[in-house]
Amino acid sequence: xxxxxxxxxxAAGARxxxxxxxxxxxxxxxxxxxxxxxxxxGVGLSTPILVYIGVAMVCAVAVAYVWVLLAVDxxxxxxxxxxxxVTPHPLTAGRPGTVTVAIEAGRxxxxxxxxxxxxxADHLDIREQAAAELTGGMGTKATVTREPGRLELTYSxxxxxxxxxxxxxxxxxxxxxxxxxxxxxxxxEAQHVPVWPAVVDLSATAGALMGHADRIVLGARxxxxxxxxxRDYREGDDLRRVHWPSSARRGTMLVRxxxxxxxxxxxxxxxxxxxxxxxxxxxxxxxxxxxSVLESGHPVRLIGGGIDPGSVRHLGDRGSxxxxxxxxxxxxxxxxxxxxAAATADVVRSASLAATDAIHGEVTVAxxxxxxxxxxxxxxxxxxxxxxxxxxxxxxxxxxxxRDTVRALRRAGWRAATATSGDDLEALWSRMLTAGEMx
Numbered sequence: 001x002x003x004x005x006x007x008x009x010x011a012a013g014a015r016x017x018x019x020x021x022x023x024x025x026x027x028x029x030x031x032x033x034x035x036x037x038x039x040x041x042g043v044g045l046s047t048p049i050l051v052y053i054g055v056a057m058v059c060a061v062a063v064a065y066v067w068v069l070l071a072v073d074x075x076x077x078x079x080x081x082x083x084x085x086v087t088p089h090p091l092t093a094g095r096p097g098t099v100t101v102a103i104e105a106g107r108x109x110x111x112x113x114x115x116x117x118x119x120x121a122d123h124l125d126i127r128e129q130a131a132a133e134l135t136g137g138m139g140t141k142a143t144v145t146r147e148p149g150r151l152e153l154t155y156s157x158x159x160x161x162x163x164x165x166x167x168x169x170x171x172x173x174x175x176x177x178x179x180x181x182x183x184x185x186x187x188x189e190a191q192h193v194p195v196w197p198a199v200v201d202l203s204a205t206a207g208a209l210m211g212h213a214d215r216i217v218l219g220a221r222x223x224x225x226x227x228x229x230x231r232d233y234r235e236g237d238d239l240r241r242v243h244w245p246s247s248a249r250r251g252t253m254l255v256r257x258x259x260x261x262x263x264x265x266x267x268x269x270x271x272x273x274x275x276x277x278x279x280x281x282x283x284x285x286x287x288x289x290x291x292s293v294l295e296s297g298h299p300v301r302l303i304g305g306g307i308d309p310g311s312v313r314h315l316g317d318r319g320s321x322x323x324x325x326x327x328x329x330x331x332x333x334x335x336x337x338x339x340x341a342a343a344t345a346d347v348v349r350s351a352s353l354a355a356t357d358a359i360h361g362e363v364t365v366a367x368x369x370x371x372x373x374x375x376x377x378x379x380x381x382x383x384x385x386x387x388x389x390x391x392x393x394x395x396x397x398x399x400x401x402x403r404d405t406v407r408a409l410r411r412a413g414w415r416a417a418t419a420t421s422g423d424d425l426e427a428l429w430s431r432m433l434t435a436g437e438m439x
Contacts, residue, residue: 020072020185022065028180032061064176068183071174075185078149079103082170082188086157090194090332091134093280097157101128101170103187105149125173126153127184131165134158134193162197162280164332166190196328197284200425202292264361265314266293267354270305271347271368271375273421274336278369278395281421285391286367287331288425291324293363302327304350305334312353344372351378358382366390366414370401376408383413389432394418 024032039054041047085100103126130140136158145152153170169186233242233253241255270286273279286302293300299314307330316323337343347368354364355378364382368390371379382388390409394402402418409416417432 020183022068022072022181022183024061024065024181025175025179027178028061028064031057031180035061060178061180064178064180067176068174068181071176072183072185075172075174078105079187084168084170084188084191086167086193090196090329091157091159092196092198093159093162093284094198095159097159099128099130099155099157099167101126101153101168101188103151103153103170103172126151126187127171127173128153128155128168129171129190130157130167133161133163133165133195134167136160159195162195162283162332164192164194167193194329194332197280197287197331199284199291199328200288202288202426202429203295263298264363265299265301265357266290266363266365267301267303267357268293269303269347269350269354269364269366269368270307270334271343271350271366271371272305272334272336273369273393274340274343275395276336278393278421279334279336282367282369282393283331283334285425287328289365289367289429290327293365294320294323294327298363300327302330303353304346305331306337306346307334309349309353340372343369344375347371347375348378351375351382355381358385358387361385362387364388367393368405369393370398370405371408376405376412379409379414380412383409386413388414390414390416391419391428391432392416393421395420 035054035057037054038050038057042050042052042054081104083102083104085102087098087100089097091097126144128140128142134157137160138158140155140157142153142155145154159165168190169188172185172187173182174185175182233255243254246254268286268290270282273282283305286305290300290302294316299316301312301314303309303312315327337346354362358364358381362385364385364387366379366389368375370392379388379390388409390406392402392405392409399418406416406418415432417428419428
């Protein structure tokens with residue numbers, strides 16, 4: 001994975017779009033109020049000295065304001081750019097990442113500004129804005145490195161939720177010498193950092209699933225000695241396809257693999273829940289299954305959950321890194337359906353799309369909520385192939401509806417099981433594959 005970086009525009013463009021937030025402190029308010037009161041009192045008492053004192057206090061506040069504006073302007077001229085690196089990119093929920101923000105003096109600065117840049121870099125107070133979903137709701141502890149004309153800020157992220165969350169811009173905190181005005185100057189542009197869902201490694205059980213699907217199709221067919229190629233044995237492969245002479249020579253088990261059996265595609269149907277916690281669990285489950293099937297050497301596609309049907313296609317094979325990235329990118333912006341009717345319609349569309357390829361040997365895995373009759377009827381034809389598995393969410397108070405859905409799917413030939421959003425996906429999936437069915 002590569003790091004992502006953003007650069008702010010040049011100083012003039014930055015000043016036009018990113019304006020500093022300048023505010024008067026309580027000290028400045030007190031100074032201004034006292035100055036006005038003393039000046040008015042001096043006029044009323046015809047006491048010039050009081051008038052002078054009051055005017056001087058008001059002028060001090062005005063000078064402080066001008067000081068802050070000049071300091072901000074000088075900063076933006078000397079430091080026209082900021083660079084933010086996020087590693088890894090995209091982030092993954094539950095796995096830490098690192099952000100490095102570098103603010104550098106412009107190369108075109110005049111010689112005299114080099115001294116200004118060094119002085120500013122030595123005294124800048126930099127802060128970074130980040131969404132709570134990126135920090136885990138906790139504050140960040142940054143390491144600051146100061147060099148002549150350069151300031152670098154490094155801190156950790158702890159993304160807690162899948163999605164696309166704002167990061168930045170950086171804020172430079174400055175004030176006048178008497179702290180009567182404070183200014184937070186944005187540097188660089190904000191960016192939205194994508195966060196992938198947490199993915200559980202199911203590659204071993206995914207291999208068993210695809211091997212089981214092959215055995216259903218092959219039945220008792222005897223492997224032909226002239227199959228096109230040999231490959232390493234994977235858990236779940238039909239032992240009748242082991243090529244023993246080659247295995248003896250290589251010292252490792254090899255199996256005959258024709259193109260059709262070795263690259264059987266799969267579809268993963270996602271029925272997105274409306275509850276936030278259940279939604280993240282369901283997306284994580286569907287993504288884990290899809291990625292693990294891909295890494296076991298089979299093309300896979302993710303259907304439903306709000307994904308545009310027109311963009312659905314089988315992705316990669318043999319664990320292609322690019323296919324894995326594209327697959328997980330599809331999950332970043334998924335959201336809950338607006339209504340139960342919309343969710344049912346999405347499942348019906350997904351089932352219709354998967355049923356066409358299921359006839360030709362495709363494996364189907366569904367992660368669904370308790371289903372309406374229309375959705376069940378759409379899924380029934382897929383079960384006739386004998387290569388269909390389903391996980392039905394059974395969070396309270398949906399237990400009975402989930403059991404009804406499981407029974408209906410099993411009658412149609414699906415291997416179905418109930419699960420809650422707190423269940424361990426790896427243990428659930430392993431039990432389902434080894435037992436065939438779960439109560």
